[in-house]
Amino acid sequence: MKKKQTPAGFFYRLWKYFASINLTIAILLSLAITSIIGTVVPQNGDPAIYRHEYGDSLYSIFSFFDVFDMYHSWWFRLQLLILTTCIVVCSIDRISATWKTIFVKVPRFNISRFRNASEKQEFISDLPVDHLKKVCRSIVERGFGYNMIEDKVNGFCIFAEKGRWTRLGVYAVHLSVILLIFGGLLGSIFGFDGYIKIPEGQTVDRIRLTGSEKAHDLGFGIRCDDFSVRFYDSGAPEEYRSRLSIIEDGKPVLKKDIIVNDPLRYKGINIFQSSYGMLRPKQITFNFESKKTGKVYVEELAFGDEFDLPENLGRFVLRNTVNPYIFHGNNLGKSVVGALISDRNEAVDIVIPFRFKNFDRMRRGDVSISIQDFSRSYYTGLQVTNDPGVPMVYLGFIIMIAGFYITFYMSHQRLCVEVIQDSNKTRVMVAGLASRGNMRMKSKVNKISRRLVELSRVRG
Amino acid sequence: MNSSNILSVITFVYGLAAALYVFSWVFKNKLSGNVATWVMFSGACGNAAGIILRWAESYRLGYGHAPLSNMYESLIFFSFTIAAIYLVIERKYEDRIVGAFASPLAFLALAYASLSPNITDRIQPLIPALKSNWLIAHVITCFLGYAAFAIAFVVSLMFLLRQRQESREWGILDHFPGLSFLDGLNQQMVMFGFFFLSIGIITGAVWANSAWGRYWGWDPKETWSLITWFVYATLLHARMQRGWHGKRIAYLSIVGFGAVIFTYFGVNYLPGLHSYGQSG
Numbered sequence: 048m049k050k051k052q053t054p055a056g057f058f059y060r061l062w063k064y065f066a067s068i069n070l071t072i073a074i075l076l077s078l079a080i081t082s083i084i085g086t087v088v089p090q091n092g093d094p095a096i097y098r099h100e101y102g103d104s105l106y107s108i109f110s111f112f113d114v115f116d117m118y119h120s121w122w123f124r125l126q127l128l129i130l131t132t133c134i135v136v137c138s139i140d141r142i143s144a145t146w147k148t149i150f151v152k153v154p155r156f157n158i159s160r161f162r163n164a165s166e167k168q169e170f171i172s173d174l175p176v177d178h179l180k181k182v183c184r185s186i187v188e189r190g191f192g193y194n195m196i197e198d199k200v201n202g203f204c205i206f207a208e209k210g211r212w213t214r215l216g217v218y219a220v221h222l223s224v225i226l227l228i229f230g231g232l233l234g235s236i237f238g239f240d241g242y243i244k245i246p247e248g249q250t251v252d253r254i255r256l257t258g259s260e261k262a263h264d265l266g267f268g269i270r271c272d273d274f275s276v277r278f279y280d281s282g283a284p285e286e287y288r289s290r291l292s293i294i295e296d297g298k299p300v301l302k303k304d305i306i307v308n309d310p311l312r313y314k315g316i317n318i319f320q321s322s323y324g325m326l327r328p329k330q331i332t333f334n335f336e337s338k339k340t341g342k343v344y345v346e347e348l349a350f351g352d353e354f355d356l357p358e359n360l361g362r363f364v365l366r367n368t369v370n371p372y373i374f375h376g377n378n379l380g381k382s383v384v385g386a387l388i389s390d391r392n393e394a395v396d397i398v399i400p401f402r403f404k405n406f407d408r409m410r411r412g413d414v415s416i417s418i419q420d421f422s423r424s425y426y427t428g429l430q431v432t433n434d435p436g437v438p439m440v441y442l443g444f445i446i447m448i449a450g451f452y453i454t455f456y457m458s459h460q461r462l463c464v465e466v467i468q469d470s471n472k473t474r475v476m477v478a479g480l481a482s483r484g485n486m487r488m489k490s491k492v493n494k495i496s497r498r499l500v501e502l503s504r505v506r507g
Numbered sequence: 508m509n510s511s512n513i514l515s516v517i518t519f520v521y522g523l524a525a526a527l528y529v530f531s532w533v534f535k536n537k538l539s540g541n542v543a544t545w546v547m548f549s550g551a552c553g554n555a556a557g558i559i560l561r562w563a564e565s566y567r568l569g570y571g572h573a574p575l576s577n578m579y580e581s582l583i584f585f586s587f588t589i590a591a592i593y594l595v596i597e598r599k600y601e602d603r604i605v606g607a608f609a610s611p612l613a614f615l616a617l618a619y620a621s622l623s624p625n626i627t628d629r630i631q632p633l634i635p636a637l638k639s640n641w642l643i644a645h646v647i648t649c650f651l652g653y654a655a656f657a658i659a660f661v662v663s664l665m666f667l668l669r670q671r672q673e674s675r676e677w678g679i680l681d682h683f684p685g686l687s688f689l690d691g692l693n694q695q696m697v698m699f700g701f702f703f704l705s706i707g708i709i710t711g712a713v714w715a716n717s718a719w720g721r722y723w724g725w726d727p728k729e730t731w732s733l734i735t736w737f738v739y740a741t742l743l744h745a746r747m748q749r750g751w752h753g754k755r756i757a758y759l760s761i762v763g764f765g766a767v768i769f770t771y772f773g774v775n776y777l778p779g780l781h782s783y784g785q786s787g
């Protein structure tokens with residue numbers, strides 16, 4: 048539709064190729080299809096597990112193509128690059144025409160386009176032209192921003208339009224896609240994402256980065272003053288809460304309780320409640336029940352402590368903990384490990400899961416050892432992230448939603464009312480053109496023409 | 508009578524509405540069509556009442572939250588949105604034949620929620636990760652999108668049926684809406700769905716950022732919603748291409764709804780390293 052008709056060089060053809068809808072369809076479909084791979088093959092897992100799951104040859108093919116981290120692979124990024132290029136080229140290719148339509152001082156109306164419009168109504172009125180002119184004007188003025196009248200020898204023509212600017216909506220949508228892609232890129236280049244465990248009462252200033260063994264210095268310390276977890280009666284977790292302090296130069300500068308969905312933000316770094324765990328208790332109180340006498344002896348022990356049992360039952364040594372403890376294929380969770388050493392120096396391993404405090408009864412020994420109590424202490428697991436791309440991404444979100452609304456639910460509407468005196472009849476035509484949403488335009492045309500007919504009838 | 512009982516009854520109300528719509532279409536019976544509309548309408552009202560009652564019940568149990576937190580609750584909301592969107596369309600375009608295809612979907616969604624042994628209708632307290640107002644915005648917008656895509660799906664099926672029978676003179680497709688109407692309605696629904704799916708993905712991303720510190724993690728559910736989004740974006744662009752009108756658009760709409768269903772149900776069967784609701 049524009050001047051360049053010379054079958055110009057390679058660059059021009061390439062340009063047009065990138066501006067074409069065909070390539071857009073191809074790249075969007077290809078993104079949809081290739082994205083499936085990463086949902087079928089778990090991402091960023093342990094290489095050993097992959098090798099076991101897929102076998103050596105498939106594993107090497109997959110890792111050659113970065114299938115195990117496909118959303119960051121060169122070929123996935125290449126698709127995003129093509130998409131971006133498409134959008135940029137396509138927008139530049141079309142913007143000048145759109146710009147000219149939107150920013151003209153005096154919009155040009157082409158009467159023959161209205162006469163051929165499918166959203167059109169025609170009728171005969173008995174009113175004189177002058178009267179109709181006033182009526183039409185007042186009706187059209189109400190619904191449209193710009194309107195003008197062209198007088199003719201035997202009648203007149205009113206043109207009106209509104210929403211010229213809505214033609215920019217599509218550009219906003221495409222711009223927002225680019226903002227999202229660049230925001231994501233910014234975050235993946237300059238941001239970081241890591242994890243720390245902080246035992247209650249301790250301060251940590253380095254995190255381990257996700258997906259690598261590297262550590263990252265935060266430049267300040269995070270102290271966990273307290274951690275608590277609440278459960279519903281059903282046993283499902285209700286709340287995890289960490290009381291954190293930010294430590295700068297040895298002094299706390301900020302205190303906040305964080306829970307899931309309510310993180311702490313400090314110097315562009317976000318600290319999220321992510322997990323928790325129990326630390327090895329310092330002291331454990333055991334019950335030692337003698338089978339013979341039925342007597343129960345209570346003793347509080349620390350790790351490494353020994354306890355000489357009465358009744359010549361032997362010596363108990365509290366060694367350490369294991370996690371998880373697997374018993375006949377069942378995971379019994381974190382457990383205490385000790386040894387019971389008889390007078391004849393024969394040792395029996397004693398394992399007591401924290402969850403099953405009387406587990407040792409099953410052994411049916413001379414003495415059964417159970418956990419009575421222990422001092423609970425936790426560590427909190429925190430996700431620590433920094434993503435400088437977020438503002439750009441959020442801006443993209445806002446522009447995208449606004450852009451969709453404008454493109455889908457608003458349009459550039461043009462209306463024309465033509466009135467021509469023909470011997471003693473007055474012919475009226477109401478016609479509309481819309482950049483989209485022809486249904487809406489049609490109902491608008493019908494409404495306006497109906498009102499005109501009514502007015503004609505009342506007066507006439 | 509608790510909300511689950513009410514919703515089980517509503518399942519049959521939708522079933523009845525579906526039967527009446529089909530009857531009125533096949534036998535060209537206007538009366539049963541009128542009745543169908545009223546049955547469908549009362550079904551939608553009852554469905555909404557069930558949702559609100561469930562909301563109240565959760566407060567009585569002591570852990571009140573909007574009923575949008577698990578499979579059962581999302582399904583009952585899904586059936587409501589399908590019914591509501593359909594009724595709006597019926598009112599606007601005064602065509603009931605679409606109802607013969609759309610109302611069975613509302614019925615199926617609710618029947619699956621009420622009858623499937625895998626889905627519990629117990630009201631459960633919210634785990635920490637779900638305690639966010641973004642949850643409400645996220646689920647409502649996603650399901651508005653899904654429901655619109657569901658209707659686009661049945662409209663596309665109707666389009667293909669109609670196109671196949673175009674040459675024949677007689678048959679039950681006699682009073683079928685025309686191809687251009689179906690094509691236009693498909694487009695309308697896809698735009699509506701795309702708009703809300705986009706907001707759904709965006710609110711989900713904002714929520715993930717406030718809960719886990721990253722707005723996008725490529726987990727299977729997120730990725731599948733993006734795949735769905737790409738399919739419908741393809742459809743919107745394909746319409747602008749000449750050779751792509753009509754049939755191909757209908758196929759794309761059907762594929763898109765397949766992706767919606769997979770995002771919704773299928774993702775649970777994929778090997779995932781983590782999933783929603785797991786945190787802490």
Ligand code: HEM
Nearest residue numbers: 065066067068071130133134137217220224454740743744
């Ligand atoms: C994820 C990426 C994209 C999204 C979400 C997107 C979204 C949209 C939407 C919603 C519309 C309006 C559709 C309608 O009017 O029914 C549109 C129109 C359009 N898009 Fe895209 N688009 C994307 C990528 C692209 C690309 C890569 C191109 C490259 C050529 C492109 C070219 C166009 C064109 C030419 C239009 C028509 C504009 C007009 O009506 O004047 N889009 N796009």
